[in-house]
Amino acid sequence: MNYDILFRDLGDRRFRVALAGAKGSFSRTLLAQIRAIPRLTVAALCDLDAEGVLQLLRELGFPADAARLCDDPASVASAARDGRIAVVRDHALLAALPLDIVVEATGQPEIGARIAVDAITRGVHVAMVTKETDSVVGPHLNALAKKHGVVYTTADGDQPSNLIGLVTWARLLGFDVVAAGKSSEYDFVFDHATGQVTCTDRACTAPRIAGLWELGVDVPASLAARAEALAALPQRTTPDYCEMNVVANSTGLLPSSDILSNPVCRITELADIFVPREDGGILDRIGVVDVFNCLRRPEEVSFGGGVFVIIRCHDDVVWELLRGKGHVVSRNGRYACVFLPYHLMGLETPLTLLSAVGHGRASGSDTQRVHAVMVARADRDFVAGEMLHMGGHHHVMTDTTAMLLPAGEARGLAPFYLAANKRLVADVKRGDILPESAIDLTGSLLQSLRNEYGAGVQA
Structure with missing residues (x-):
């Protein structure tokens, strides 16, 4: 362009x-x-x-x-x-x-x-x-x-708009989008000499990662082993669910699972991971949004908070040609990853x-629908009258865990940021997802908009 x-x-x-x-x-x-x-x-x-x-x-x-x-x-x-x-x-x-x-x-x-x-x-x-x-x-x-x-x-x-752009680019060109996603905010940087893994201002010693550097034949097992080796580091962050909610509503792609996948992996592995299980990957369905944690060495380039799409390869010769030029193609040649390795924010x-x-044109989507809903699961028992406080750099709602559900599975549940900074009018048990009926929504403009335009924007 x-x-x-x-x-x-x-x-x-x-x-x-x-x-x-x-x-x-x-x-x-x-x-x-x-x-x-x-x-x-x-x-x-x-x-x-x-x-x-x-x-x-x-x-x-x-x-x-x-x-x-x-x-x-x-x-x-x-x-x-x-x-x-x-x-x-x-x-x-x-x-x-x-x-x-x-x-x-x-x-x-x-x-x-x-x-x-x-x-x-x-x-x-x-x-x-x-x-x-x-x-x-x-x-x-x-x-x-x-x-x-x-x-x-x-x-x-910002990542949602960047990913909306990449998905629509792929669709316009006729590609079959299997998955789309982004890297989480900060990389997992592994120092082979010390066995230490650093993620922003946190670090842990994880020498096992050296033996898990290659993905291996059993992809889910390798990813589970990496996650266990890095259990001392956070592997899920609330903003990722929020951003994938925006992308889902703008593209029609659904969350890969309620808690997304968040594998710790290298850029070169993406086309072997975000593919259907029958092809060796981790996806139970296709046409999804998801997130990964970028694993790299200190001297290797970062994904830069960037975005990616996984597409199907329909001609072996074409994609072997592109593999030879350095593009990320799955080991079985059936999928490829196209990505933008940057996130330049307001620039x-x-x-x-x-x-x-x-x-008079949106650079994101001008046909949004409610395809997914980010919700909050209670990490402890809450009682009526408590305030659901939101704060911190990542705008986390205290004592809750974020989840992302297809809209059809979220009926009656409170969107995460609708509930934030609101008071409870009913008890909520640990492990339950916050229902809309338990939130005092008096005077909420968000709720007024949902009531006025909800029927017209449901998927």
Whole structure:
């Protein structure tokens, strides 16, 4: 794809962008890149830490007078007239500005929905980075956007949108997509000299991995042995379920299993693992989303939080030719893995903004349906009146475990991020999945959207 040609028709048009959750890491990557794109103008930045946003702009080299802290509609309008970025704490003040698109990156499910609804209903496009919101009501917000003639889309650079792009690329070319997925956030790096495996800031000594470096004939057994050898390291993370929920709703692919597979494996092994069991792999069904933990040596290239698809090989000669060029083809020659080994976050998001505002097209999916539901299993007994607290870098709901179910198996169950930060109105026993009836949903915008648009977006 030649991107110069793709966006040439936009000419010298400039588009006004607002960013909610402006102090976060994703937002920093977007702000670092957006200054290099003349067609995009940052009109407003919203975050509770407004002073931190001003400091961020200074760190990124914005001029000292580029932004102005605003606390009412009049000051916001004044900043706009003076060509300054309006920095606000209250997202409601974004309505005081003429905007073309809002990038929602607060990470807060209910707030993300509110910001999106407010933008859409006043005719402003939305690029949704808050996967917590999208996993619950992405299809519903998509329906609302269609009603108002604007675009609602995931954001390029983030893994869900990248994987949606790769899946649709494969389908357009006529490939049979067996599985699609991503690597988890951090690699498992094995040092053969010391026997130590490091995953971000955690490490364990696992000399057995040296003897398990090759996948072996019995793939499930090899993967089980690796998982056992690395039991001291976390092999499942909550955001992976959320992101695969978004991809499932955007592509129609279903979760491979309730807890996904999460094998610890090398890039070269993917086409032998994410294939049906009858062909030596781990899948009980095809047409699925899944996640793996990338295993590599320190000197080997990372998967970079990237995404992949597993496709069927229909011509032996073609795929043996491609194997010879270094492509990842299964040992039996029946499957191949095509992957994008990077995850550049906001550095790529300007493509989404230009597509939405300039062409009226989503860079993610514009036909979302509820194909899967991320739910929460109680890790202890809960009693009525308790608050289901959500926090931390990974937005984990305390004392629960995430699962991803096909929509048909999730009827009556509470979506994970619908339940987050809500109070229980009934007891929930350890091991049970949180039912919707046990959650106090009074005043929940997420629930209002589900009630209003639910029937129209069910798969």
